[in-house]
Amino acid sequence: MVSTPRILALAAAGSVLLAASACAPEPEPAPQPSASAACAKESLVTRTPGKLTIATDEPAHQPWFVDDEPDNGEGFESAVAYAVAEKLGYARADVVWTRVKFDTAIAPGPKNFDFDINQFSISDERKRAVDFSAPYYLVRQSVITLKSSKIAGRTSLADLRDAKLGAQVGTTSYQAITDLVKPTVEPQVYNSNDDAKKALQNGQIDGLVVDLPTAFSITSAEIDDAVIVGQLPQVGTPEAFGLLLDKDSPLTGCVSGAVGQLSGDGVLKQLEQQWLAQVAGAPELT
Template structure:
């Protein structure tokens, strides 16, 4: 029996529609993207030992040279001794990288947070987190709460100062690009322009030679200077927290780095489980003994 042309066309059209519906129903559907984690990173990008690092399978960590105590010991970041070396290896371990998978790189302090693409995965070098620096680089969560301190030669006029007001008429010095220099300019507001040095070594030499009355450095560095480098100097005092969130050192990463969330997560975990506190107690235990300058 032959079908009428109109009936035949309807039958063929119906068959095609049915086949298309079946094909669409079986076609793979696009996967929903994973929701970002609280850190801004996706969970699967923080796979232990499998981060998108500069060198696959390795974690490249930078710091300045020389590497000073108490942050590092014997100018050897690779030995795991000193506060920042210990923190760096603890972060690496949290990320799934053993000591043999860590590669160290020398990067000058100011270059670490200058604009431009970085050759390291993160830098650890007593770099304080600030909104200005965040314009050029990313920071991890803070790994150390910082206080700035004043160091002067024993028996000097500066050594007898008990408050911020007493510092204003003095010649003060600090390393360029540091919050130590910011503290002089913004907190002390001296009547004489601060002396600025490329390195803390130059500031220490200026203090020993009488070119400045006192220098400002972070508190742990102040303890090391007075204990081992300029033994005829003493800590005049530390500056109090000016309210709000404390100044913190953070690990420096490339702007927009895919690792920022993972590295912050590692730092947060080390703070939560007490690791950072234990490392601080071992290497920076003296940092609570300086009088507060008000």
């Protein structure tokens, strides 16, 4: 039989142990790598260690690229690609370019590049086969006209109020006319952009509203005497371009983060102004 003093001593000792246990600090969890550390160059798993392989189509057209030479850093998408590479820690000499056709790039299956930049519109359907970064460009609507038109050279929305404008029916282009330009003349609608282009060439309308990539295509290769009057402010839900990566690529998060930083820093807007508004002759209409 244990004596009462012995019991009290054991109880006191237990109390001390419990108090010490309660006051003991919890073991700290093992440190986790930060997002910046995970996206450091030495942590990235690329096709070629120490290199970043970027793809685009062939030929690569202006104003997205200049002289069909993606590696010269000129043109909006070339400049964006190098800006993303720099954010990821890759010097210009560490960037390797390759050519991949548009349809091949968006098809399911392994890729021979780390990311592709080629005016890929982000869509849920495409996301089933490939990954996309955060958007690096939100497509703007624009006004094109003939060099001989009365609206050639106009610089503001107010300057277009008396113009007869046209667009394809049911499009954001038509919405831009009604919501932003608000012309005094009833806008014309067409079943297709081909019908609208014919109306422009025949003088039935003063200007045609299309998205900016389409405007570049029409004025550079489809209608010889067509020019871009300017870009309209954003309207509706804009089409967005993203960098394309292999499905479930380990690089997607870091590439997307780099694009987000460039957007937040105003770099993407600066490149857009430089290569699309100034060099390509598509000023903003305000």
